[in-house]
Amino acid sequence: MTILSSVFGSSVGKKFIVGITGLAICLFVLMHFLGNLNLLIGKEAFLDYAKNLHALPGFVAIELLFASAFLVHIAMTIKLIFENKAARPVDYAVKKSAGVKTLGSATTMITGIYLLLFLVFHLLNIKFAIIPSIDTIPTAIAGVTPNVYEVISYSFKNLGLVLFYIGGAVCVGIHISHGFQSSFQSLGLNSPKYMPLLRTISNLFGVLVAIGYTVISVFMFIVANMKGATL
Amino acid sequence: MGSSTINVTLKVWRQKNAETKGEFETYPINNVSTDMSFLEALDTVNEQLLQQGKEPIAFDHDCREGICGMCGAMVDGIAHGPDKAVTLCQTHMRSFHNGDTIVVEPWRAKAFPIIKDLVTDRSAFDKIIASGGYVSVSTGGVPDANAILIPKKDADLAMDAAACIGCGACVASCPNASAMLFVSAKISHLSHLPQGQVERKERAKRMIQTMDDLGFGNCSNHRECEAVCPKEIKLENIATMNREFASSLF
Structure with missing residues (x-):
């Protein structure tokens, strides 16, 4: 049996895969957040950042690597959900937590499903500018291809969309609060000495991205709806 | 009182x-x-x-x-x-x-079928032990104290893991009906002792494979197992098992 089939065929190996891809996604979420802070500075700063980011050597390769991490993480966790359900075909009439349940651990599946839907929408919305159609953006009507800032501004005029984004921000924060520290445990990097610290860092990380992305979403909603806002 | x-x-x-x-x-x-x-x-x-x-x-x-x-x-x-x-x-x-x-x-898990009322068949645990929870080196009779030198830290870790009584509460309380706390306690117990070194890699592989074959769920680090364990087996044992699995791959 090759190493790869040993890993993919074992419950512990599957933990490794979810853990490694989870940490990669955490890194992506953090970088994506730090980059998006440029939106708070303004249009020019954000467009400069976007331009410089895409000009990085090996950008496409890195993008593909992160995309693979997302795909593997999603596929593996869906597989695990079904396996875990099969491991307890009859549920308890009464089941309580013995006091260690956290918001993050209790809602991993729910926040995960929301984030999957969010991810698909977010890509169609900003990355590929399909929803809403790029052609409806004022600059496009005027015959100029809209830049990414204009796509964001146009989308964030819509309160429903902003609320959906805030939902995504909250879910990613809650998901990370369990997932980040859980990845270390899965990879065997657990020590009684550092685990409490790691749990605190995990919670702070979750709170940071939840509040941070919410602030960016609300800010963009206000900017996009300001009278005379330039798109 | x-x-x-x-x-x-x-x-x-x-x-x-x-x-x-x-x-x-x-x-x-x-x-x-x-x-x-x-x-x-x-x-x-x-x-x-x-x-x-x-x-x-x-x-x-x-x-x-x-x-x-x-x-x-x-x-x-x-x-x-x-x-x-x-x-x-x-x-x-x-x-x-x-x-x-x-x-x-009763405990509810596919791997623990109900026999009657509150009695479940936990022989799945026996099968996991039979697949690797032993040492095959002859250890002879009871050795003199300190004849085999084991660092205090390792002896304590092994002893703590060995406290597992195999009751199945970890599986019962796990949202995924995972047996990882039990299996990790057994793997961790023997991997900390010199007598357990001979089959160390094979043990981790076999016991994890048997656990998976018997239909237990996957651990998602909810820590319910640790919270209900009557012998207070620590979650660190699962991290130890994960490291043992990783080293068994090479």
Whole structure:
């Protein structure tokens, strides 16, 4: 049996895969957040950042690597959900937590499903500018291809969309609060000495991205709806 | 602590055998001494049932001292009941209040099929042990103290892991019915000792493979297992098992 089939065929190996891809996604979420802070500075700063980011050597390769991490993480966790359900075909009439349940651990599946839907929408919305159609953006009507800032501004005029984004921000924060520290445990990097610290860092990380992305979403909603806002 | 009596109602899962469908039956019991263990309260119900000519509740038990690992049931949704670090036989009625309705269910997991009422077949654990939870080197008779030098830290870690009594509460309480705390305790116990080095890699591989084959779920680090374990087996053992698995790959 090759190493790869040993890993993919074992419950512990599957933990490794979810853990490694989870940490990669955490890194992506953090970088994506730090980059998006440029939106708070303004249009020019954000467009400069976007331009410089895409000009990085090996950008496409890195993008593909992160995309693979997302795909593997999603596929593996869906597989695990079904396996875990099969491991307890009859549920308890009464089941309580013995006091260690956290918001993050209790809602991993729910926040995960929301984030999957969010991810698909977010890509169609900003990355590929399909929803809403790029052609409806004022600059496009005027015959100029809209830049990414204009796509964001146009989308964030819509309160429903902003609320959906805030939902995504909250879910990613809650998901990370369990997932980040859980990845270390899965990879065997657990020590009684550092685990409490790691749990605190995990919670702070979750709170940071939840509040941070919410602030960016609300800010963009206000900017996009300001009278005379330039798109 | 003064002794007193309480009246409680037990709602117990009754199931004739693995093939039949079970259901809850309700048994009010009055004047239960708060000094009684939970199993003694079940004994009281069974005496009443026998007097009425009815089938008593089947439940596993042996030492009733909290050391054998035979007893166990979900009591109001928590494995072994509300008290920390005790088995069901060491859960006492003083942990409940007058007028409480207490729901009692068997461990529920595909790998632990119900035999009758609260009794489940936990031979899956035996199969996991048989697949690697042993040492095949001849260790001879009891060696003189310190004849085999083991660092204190390793001896303590091995001893803590060896405290597992295989009751199955970890599987029962895990949202995914995972057996990783049990398996990791056994792997960790032997991997910390010199006698366990010979089969170290094969042991981790085989025991994890057997666990998976038997239909246990996957760990998602909810830590419910650690919280209900009567022997306080630590989650760090699962991290140790994960490292053992990683090193067994190469």
